[in-house]
Amino acid sequence: MSSTLLTQPPPTTVYQLSFPAPHVLLVTINREKARNAINMAGHVEGDAIFSWFDQEPSLRAAVVTGAGKKAFCAGADLIEQNTRASGGQTRQQQRQQPTVMPASGFAGLSRRQGKKPIVVAANGFALGGGFEICLNSDIVVAAPEARFGLPEVNVGLYAGAGGLSRIARSAGLQVASEVALTARHLTPQEAKEWGLINRIAKSQDSVVAEAVEMASLIASKSPDGIVISRAGVRQAFETASMERASQITEQQYGRSLRDGENFKIGLKAFAEKRAPQWVPSKL
Structure with missing residues (x-):
């Protein structure tokens, strides 16, 4: 595939990249x-x-997992943070290492x-930032052994990478409060x-394969349709008015979809009763 x-x-x-199925990127936290x-x-x-992934024409969906069987992601590297906070780094090390998280957040x-x-x-x-990754991902498949949490209050921190807002919006005030506090x-x-997750895998050994299967199913659909459908769902999640969210999605994408190649490809394939051969999205 590569x-x-x-x-x-x-x-x-930090990451290992592989391509387990057509149009699918697998990112392993290594x-x-x-x-x-x-x-x-x-x-x-x-x-x-992930900025590269969004722009690479051959890729349509990504799977993110962790190396080994113990953890998906245990959160921030607190050893590194402690070393930095206690002055244990040289000035050269401090200059070489980034100090600000990107706008896209944790990982x-x-x-x-x-x-x-x-x-x-x-x-x-999936703890701390690891859980915050899950809370902002489109689909989560969990191994039966997985555990989720926001343990930041145990070490004098708070879940500052977007997780508090998202868990409150997804699960409600009381559930979010219990988890965070x-x-x-x-x-x-x-x-x-x-x-907060979509499904529980049959086993820990099968969780990546099941997630790749889900990503492959997504990747088999219209690339334009997937981009716009995802944008529409997220617009509804972020916007107070459901009708306004629908209006914004149509204004941003409706004409581009109808003028695009995949719209014509999909309709023609349907009329001819055959599988469509999609082209990379230009959205």
């Missing part, structure tokens, strides 16, 4: 010894990777708007009951 890429991905020290906690460099690298995902869908394969603990872990069953 041979069909029209552009090359940015360099990374810091297993640190329970896949993300250091400051990882936020910048993630932002670059370039927790506040990402983006264009193409992200499916999370939560293979283990008690720092307790949620089981996949609880997270699913409260609308």
